[in-house]
Amino acid sequence: MTHIIDLRSDTVTRPTSEMRAAMAAAEVGDDVFGDDPTVNLLEARAASLVGKEAALFVPSGTMANLVALLTHATPGDEVILGDQSHIFQYEVGGVARIAGLLTRTLHNREDGTLDIDEFAEAIRPQTIHSPGTKLLCLENTHNRCGGAPIEPAIIERLSAVAHEHGLEVHLDGARLFNAAIALGCPARAIAAPCDSVTFCFSKGLGAPVGSVLCGSRDFIERARRNRKLLGGGMRQAGVLAAAALYAIDHHIDRLADDHANARRLANGLAELGPFRPNLPRTNIVVVEILRGTPEQWLADFAEAGVLAVPFGRGRIRMVTHLDVSSADTEEALARISRIVEARIA
Structure with a gap:
């Protein structure tokens, strides 16, 4: 039988035997009650890796992004994002259908970046006529732009313009550690200018399930309620968190x-x-x-x-x-x- 070489995605990875052993040995509790020690440890480790105060473990990257959108903005607000972004292209329109947000798309250049002048010009104040722009969403690495890693300096400049106009910034960092390795810098340096950041355990890091949303303590407390709204509150999730912890320790470099x-x-x-x-x-x-x-x-x-x-x-x-x-x-x-x-x- 021909050996299948599966290049469809890095989501097809299977847990290694060592990762399975870590999952089997995981100490667990009810995460919705905050009682799962392995999830609590994972959230603390994840937040530290990207330089944020707190984190929230969720089943998928799509849910992580949607929870972020729900937490940053209210229905009728406007979000600016790239026309090739994962949130716009591949998340079933949840930004509109569930979060109730208006999307303003800007052209993603080949390297995944946005033009800073075009972004500044696109920001709209809230008036009797316009919804008001509340959020900028970035992506790193950029999937549809060939996995392009975005330099921290570019994210910093875009974030500075956003913050100057009262916007918050969310980073879809599904493959954040691929960017960090490619750029030779810590993940926290990439995430530093952003108010929230996600990253996935189930892509290049090789865990079977899970992503994490990171931000300030207040932001994550509000996000926890939105995770529950979407049905993402898991119970003895430490079995999955153990795989993610193993991935952090063994699969980044x-x-x-x-x-x-x-x-x-x-x-x-x-x-x-x-x-x-x-x-x-x-x-x-x-x-x-x-x-x-x-x-x-x-x-x-x-x-x-x-x-x-x-x-x-x-x-x-x-x-x-x-x-x-x-x-x-x-x-x-x-x-x-x-x-x-x-x-x-």
């Missing part, structure tokens, strides 16, 4: 391996002819299809045991992660090379 494998994958694909990949700085390879269609290539890849996903018109995405070794990367390239040769012949 190794993200550099995923980045190296992504670069090797992109370089190899670029040599084959039909593909134009980005030059990945983290673990996301976005490939423009120059000949054929994404659907045809993805079907051929899948038949050869290499899984990827469509990613907009004429593009596919491949993501390296904990369960893809350097040998797997080479094997994926070898299989794809044989597919290309067969097509050309």
Whole structure:
């Protein structure tokens, strides 16, 4: 049976045997009552990692972002975010359907950033005619911009303009530690200018479930109520928190391996002819299809045991992660090379 090399996302990672052991040994309690010691420890550790006062463990990154939106703003307020942002593209319109917020989208440049002058001009005061802008949402790394890591200085400049106009700033840091490793700086330096920040345990960090929302103590207390509103109050969640703690302790530095494998994958694909990949700085390879269609290539890849996903018109995405070794990367390239040769012949 062909070994499947799954490059669809870093969410497909499975807990290691050591992580499973940590989960089995976890001390637990009822987290809604605040009684789960493992969740409490995780929230304290997570807050410290990003330089915030407190944190809230939630089931998913989508819920973490939605809880942040609900906590920062009230229905009818306006939020500014990038037109390629995960909140706008992939979270089922929760910003409008559930949080009741008006979205003002700005163009995301190729590196995932926003133009600071365009942002400043987009901010609206609350008047009898306009809703008033209350929140800026940023993303780091930027998924649809090829996993681009955003420099702390850029986040600082955008946040300074936001704060000057009375806005708060939320950072969707689903892959925050990929950004920190790629930029060679602590995660807290990236998060410092932001009022709230999320990051996921179930992507590159390799845990099976969970994300965290971090901010001030007052913010997190209000966020806890919104988590309950969304049905995110878990009970003996220490079993999941133990996996996240293990990931923090063992899986951050190794993200550099995923980045190296992504670069090797992109370089190899670029040599084959039909593909134009980005030059990945983290673990996301976005490939423009120059000949054929994404659907045809993805079907051929899948038949050869290499899984990827469509990613907009004429593009596919491949993501390296904990369960893809350097040998797997080479094997994926070898299989794809044989597919290309067969097509050309």
